[in-house]
Amino acid sequence: MPLDIARIRSSYPALADGYAYLDGAAGTQVPSSVVAAISGAYLAGLGNVGGSFPASRRSGEMVRACRTAVADLVGGEPSGVILGPNMTTLTYRLAEALSRTWADGDEVVVSRLDHDANIRPWVQAAARAGAVVRWAEVDPASGELDAGQYDRLLSARTRLVAVTAASNLIGTRPDVAGICRKVHDAGALSYVDGVHATPHLPIDVIALGADFYATSSYKWSGPHLGAVIASPALLEALHPDKLRPSPESVPEKFERGTLPFADLAGVVAAVEHLARLDPAAEGTRRQRVIASMTAVEAYEAELFRPMLDGLDAMDHVTSHGRPSCRAPTACFTVAGRRPVEVAAHLGERRVNVWNGDNYAWEFAGALGIRDGGGGVRAGVVHYNDRSDVDRFLAAVAELATGRL
Numbered sequence: 001m002p003l004d005i006a007r008i009r010s011s012y013p014a015l016a017d018g019y020a021y022l023d024g025a026a027g028t029q030v031p032s033s034v035v036a037a038i039s040g041a042y043l044a045g046l047g048n049v050g051g052s053f054p055a056s057r058r059s060g061e062m063v064r065a066c067r068t069a070v071a072d073l074v075g076g077e078p079s080g081v082i083l084g085p086n087m088t089t090l091t092y093r094l095a096e097a098l099s100r101t102w103a104d105g106d107e108v109v110v111s112r113l114d115h116d117a118n119i120r121p122w123v124q125a126a127a128r129a130g131a132v133v134r135w136a137e138v139d140p141a142s143g144e145l146d147a148g149q150y151d152r153l154l155s156a157r158t159r160l161v162a163v164t165a166a167s168n169l170i171g172t173r174p175d176v177a178g179i180c181r182k183v184h185d186a187g188a189l190s191y192v193d194g195v196h197a198t199p200h201l202p203i204d205v206i207a208l209g210a211d212f213y214a215t216s217s218y219k220w221s222g223p224h225l226g227a228v229i230a231s232p233a234l235l236e237a238l239h240p241d242k243l244r245p246s247p248e249s250v251p252e253k254f255e256r257g258t259l260p261f262a263d264l265a266g267v268v269a270a271v272e273h274l275a276r277l278d279p280a281a282e283g284t285r286r287q288r289v290i291a292s293m294t295a296v297e298a299y300e301a302e303l304f305r306p307m308l309d310g311l312d313a314m315d316h317v318t319s320h321g322r323p324s325c326r327a328p329t330a331c332f333t334v335a336g337r338r339p340v341e342v343a344a345h346l347g348e349r350r351v352n353v354w355n356g357d358n359y360a361w362e363f364a365g366a367l368g369i370r371d372g373g374g375g376v377r378a379g380v381v382h383y384n385d386r387s388d389v390d391r392f393l394a395a396v397a398e399l400a401t402g403r404l
């Protein structure tokens with residue numbers, strides 16, 4: 001069923017400021033239900049987990065509910081959901097634990113398409129373990145990551161392949177399921193960065209073949225929190241550094257210190273919000289999430305098309321990459337203007353966008369834009385509407401030579 005965008009927008013208090021929030025790739029706004037869940041958790045009284053009084057039991061329940069909600073959003077089992085401050089921190093933690101199982105001469109494959117958070121932790125861990133790093137390359141013209149190259153990159157020595165489900169710079173969605181099949185044929189593990197993909201489409205970590213799938217709730221209308229989903233059996237076999245008295249159990253042994261319990265309640269509310277986007281969706285929360293995210297994907301594609309066509313129609317604009325399958329995120333440069341100036345101009349016109357390499361450091365280098373200040377990134381999420389896109393295009397059009 002089509003999304004009721006007016007209803008959805010009215011559930012986001014921040015949108016009332018009149019800005020076009022096209023900066024969702026760097027973090028989304030949150031609906032009032034998320035704010036209410038977080039404040040409700042504090043108002044009800046919170047204790048640390050493991051105590052024998054109600055406030056402590058409530059926190060324990062929030063942890064369980066949060067793992068279940070994340071598993072409903074992306075698939076997998078609640079007991080395989082590791083919670084933590086953000087994707088970068090969790091990826092460093094997993095890289096540290098996984099690299100203990102690597103030997104001199106083992107191999108790790110990273111991709112030039114990825115955010116640096118799914119590159120550097122592996123490159124640094126490989127250096128410590130004496131492992132060799134192999135690079136999957138992007139085609140700078142299309143912005144695609146060819147899955148065929150993994151036939152050459154994988155070997156009997158490959159231990160791990162890190163790849164993104166969607167580029168945070170231009171939205172490219174590589175054939176992750178195809179890559180993961182090759183990874184498993186080679187006897188290696190896959191670590192899929194789902195931070196940019198999760199807000200834009202239905203995700204099934206099992207169908208993708210992701211041994212590890214990382215996501216960040218602040219990209220899908222939740223609070224600042226990250227999660228990595230893996231099979232509990234796989235996590236059992238790993239031994240992260242941990243404190244002596246902290247739990248040995250999975251996934252707790254990967255979670256350092258105290259979790260932000262109230263924020264976990266906010267994550268649950270965010271998943272509920274996503275599950276309710278398609279009001280006609282029925283069944284379990286997982287089924288409603290899939291129906292709603294399918295509707296989100298269709299709506300965003302419809303909204304993104306005029307945005308991209310509008311950029312393409314402007315002679316003073318270069319839109320980078322032309323991937324055949326993409327999340328609704330564009331990166332462009334404007335003739336004679338530095339990306340930072342373009343973003344500042346759009347800010348004056350009440351349009352929020354980002355400029356720079358957006359931490360897709362390798363990819364921005366491959367596109368040839370890193371040294372010139374990167375690009376301007378704009379994208380849509382489910383709470384954007386046509387007026388956001390039109391205001392954005394009108395503001396970019398003003399930058400044609402001689403007009404401003």
Ligand SMILES: Cc1ncc(COP(=O)(O)O)c(C=O)c1O
Nearest residue numbers: 086087088115117168195196216
């Ligand atoms: C694709 C992608 N991966 C990883 C990250 C890092 O996520 P976090 O801020 O949760 O560490 C980001 C953040 O923008 C991202 O867009």
